Amino acid sequence: MLQSPxxxxxxxxxxxxxxxxxxxxxxxxxxxxxxxxxxxxxxxLEAEGLVEPQRTTSGYRKFSGDDVERLSQVLRMQRDHYLPxxxxxxxxxxLGRGEQVQLPAPGVPSDGSPGGADGGTGAPTAxxxxxxxxxxxxxxxxxxxxxxxxYGLISMVPxxxxxxxxxxxxxxxxxxxxxxxxPRHLRxxxxxxxxxxxxxxxVVAPLRLNRNPQTRAHAETTTKELAELTVRLHxxxxxxxxxxxxx
Numbered sequence: 291m292l293q294s295p296x297x298x299x300x301x302x303x304x305x306x307x308x309x310x311x312x313x314x315x316x317x318x319x320x321x322x323x324x325x326x327x328x329x330x331x332x333x334x335l336e337a338e339g340l341v342e343p344q345r346t347t348s349g350y351r352k353f354s355g356d357d358v359e360r361l362s363q364v365l366r367m368q369r370d371h372y373l374p375x376x377x378x379x380x381x382x383x384x385l386g387r388g389e390q391v392q393l394p395a396p397g398v399p400s401d402g403s404p405g406g407a408d409g410g411t412g413a414p415t416a417x418x419x420x421x422x423x424x425x426x427x428x429x430x431x432x433x434x435x436x437x438x439x440x441y442g443l444i445s446m447v448p449x450x451x452x453x454x455x456x457x458x459x460x461x462x463x464x465x466x467x468x469x470x471x472x473p474r475h476l477r478x479x480x481x482x483x484x485x486x487x488x489x490x491x492x493v494v495a496p497l498r499l500n501r502n503p504q505t506r507a508h509a510e511t512t513t514k515e516l517a518e519l520t521v522r523l524h525x526x527x528x529x530x531x532x533x534x535x536x537x
Contacts, residue, residue, distance in 0.1 A: 310344060310352035319358055324365045326461060330468070332361065334429070338375050340364050340382070367393070372419055372457065374426035418451035428460035438463055441473040443480050486524070490516045 320327045343351040367373045381391045438444045444456050497509035
């Protein structure tokens with residue numbers, strides 16, 4: 291059974307299970323670690339030859355435990371290493387032959403450019419990816435990225451390149467586009483996100499300016515907690531608004 295060097299010990303208990311499961315069950319199994327994954331994403335990875343589920347006589351996909359584990363490895367390499375699918379396929383083939391595979395350090399783009407450090411000074415910095423890495427990891431077209439940039443939905447950081455979270459943004463924009471939502475429709479979401487981040491910054495700014503390292507560390511934790519609460523509130527408000535409008 292294949293084992294990714296970056297697995298981190300995650301085991302859903304299905305890899306050793308010989309039962310075949312539906313694509314809906316696979317989605318449920320994967321979403322604990324990969325909340326952004328969709329059925330269309332799984333189908334896309336199948337179309338790219340990264341997983342080969344069995345088919346029933348009626349044409350329904352049936353996935354084995356090994357299939358689920360392989361999908362986890364693919365998604366993990368995309369998320370942690372920003373590897374394009376061709377490279378991921380080569381790595382998995384090598385693992386299948388029993389070969390050792392050397393992956394870039396987590397958070398470091400596949401071209402080896404600096405990510406988690408500032409070039410050797412020891413000060414942590416935000417992970418950045420290049421344009422090609424973003425396109426490959428998010429599996430989007432260059433013209434789509436250019437359009438999103440023109441509407442301010444994605445932008446390069448001042449130091450050059452893109453924040454690693456831009457990969458997730460690009461994937462979500464692409465998914466929304468499949469429902470007919472164009473960039474011009476999504477500018478309001480970007481404006482709301484900017485206002486929310488500004489509000490969070492007001493709360494944590496005094497902590498960031500404190501000279502005490504523990505206080506500054508607390509600022510980072512507080513930022514993450516506030517961001518999570520803001521996202522949860524936003525989702526709840528959207529759901530509430532939809533219920534009022536539709537029912």
